[in-house]
Amino acid sequence: MFEALTPQPADAIIALMQACQADTNPDKIDLGVGVYKDATGATTILKAVKQAEQLWWNEEDTKTYVSTTGNAEFCRLMLDLMLGADNPALTRIAASQAAGGSGALRLGAELIKAASPNATIWASTPTWANHIPLISSAGLKMDSYPYYNRETLGVDFEDMLAHLEANAKAGDIVLLHGCCHNPTGADLSHDEWGRLADLLVAQNLTPFVDLAYFGLGRSMDDDTYGLRKLTQICPEVIIAASCSKNFALYRERVGLIAVVCKDADTAAIAKSQFGAIQRKIISMPPDHGAALVVRILSDETLRQLWMEELSEMRDRMRDLRRKLSEALNVQGGETMSAAVVNQNGMFSTLPLSPMQAIKLREEYSIYMTNSGRINIAGTNNENIPRLATAILSVL
Numbered sequence: 001m002f003e004a005l006t007p008q009p010a011d012a013i014i015a016l017m018q019a020c021q022a023d024t025n026p027d028k029i030d031l032g033v034g035v036y037k038d039a040t041g042a043t044t045i046l047k048a049v050k051q052a053e054q055l056w057w058n059e060e061d062t063k064t065y066v067s068t069t070g071n072a073e074f075c076r077l078m079l080d081l082m083l084g085a086d087n088p089a090l091t092r093i094a095a096s097q098a099a100g101g102s103g104a105l106r107l108g109a110e111l112i113k114a115a116s117p118n119a120t121i122w123a124s125t126p127t128w129a130n131h132i133p134l135i136s137s138a139g140l141k142m143d144s145y146p147y148y149n150r151e152t153l154g155v156d157f158e159d160m161l162a163h164l165e166a167n168a169k170a171g172d173i174v175l176l177h178g179c180c181h182n183p184t185g186a187d188l189s190h191d192e193w194g195r196l197a198d199l200l201v202a203q204n205l206t207p208f209v210d211l212a213y214f215g216l217g218r219s220m221d222d223d224t225y226g227l228r229k230l231t232q233i234c235p236e237v238i239i240a241a242s243c244s245k246n247f248a249l250y251r252e253r254v255g256l257i258a259v260v261c262k263d264a265d266t267a268a269i270a271k272s273q274f275g276a277i278q279r280k281i282i283s284m285p286p287d288h289g290a291a292l293v294v295r296i297l298s299d300e301t302l303r304q305l306w307m308e309e310l311s312e313m314r315d316r317m318r319d320l321r322r323k324l325s326e327a328l329n330v331q332g333g334e335t336m337s338a339a340v341v342n343q344n345g346m347f348s349t350l351p352l353s354p355m356q357a358i359k360l361r362e363e364y365s366i367y368m369t370n371s372g373r374i375n376i377a378g379t380n381n382e383n384i385p386r387l388a389t390a391i392l393s394v395l
């Protein structure tokens, strides 16, 4: 029967990673895959994670199953962290641990499919490449709203609002990046979050907030501002969070799905749905990474250490943004220079054509996606001058 299968194209970002690994140029620059790298180019395990792992090795006394919605303490600590422990929305929220941010997005999509199968999910143009397959393969319709202007390198906020107002129907879902928009790095301002929340309520639209990089933008408070604002204004909010980047737990697959409901009774039903949906797909989420997050967030010393390590990653990326911005601030590079320093998180999308991105790869061993997305953490003090010169030369 397997002869009937057709080959699938390799994932573009994995193919880019492999091409970079095979490149023998000692000066190659890898700006492809979305993982944080330190100044030596390594993606290390955080000290807080290592210490938690040592403690947990002694403390863990069973490997029996946890539950279909995972570790309840993990869900509680994560929600407190993201929403604030005194957020009134916490009294009407359902949450489940998920297999990474991707698992959370999928559980969210499955819940929407069960509750409102005809809803359309609106995603930004552009959005994280995996949003569309992850959500649409749950059987949901997807459409897009304008977001990033490739000329100004900022958010086309008025167009975004006007498009949603004119095209989204009551009951639809709007997928939003809570902070550090992937792939553009262009986020909404505080004022824009407020205006968006008002529009969502007026049009009876539900926000679906993907929070994959919180803590890596400007600050924990700033990175969760938009989500908190939505929970103050909108009656229902869907949240998919990942601990892959901010805890550097990538392969442990740690994520959270939550829905703020209109009341506590509905939240209890939504939680039972999460358990039933997860049971049908993977039965239960993996425990180890979530247990480490619990260990870190519930221990004052480890939590402090994690916060410091998170600040270090964030500050390093802000510093690299400043340096790349300075290097690009010459004739022809001014817009890029201003955008790179103002954008947030791991990514920026430069105004390069696929041909220019390919030229950078073939002639300069600089690896970025064909859309011009760069991983800021792939730059360093030594390679920034060469990178800026190469980018300006292909413009």
Ligand SMILES: Cc1ncc(COP(=O)(O)O)c(C=O)c1O
Pocket: 034, 099, 100, 101, 102, 103, 128, 177, 182, 210, 212, 242, 243, 244, 250, 254, 255
């Ligand atoms: C915007 C966005 N959402 C979700 C994810 C999912 O992350 P993971 O499934 O690795 O936790 C990513 C990962 O790159 C992402 O960029």
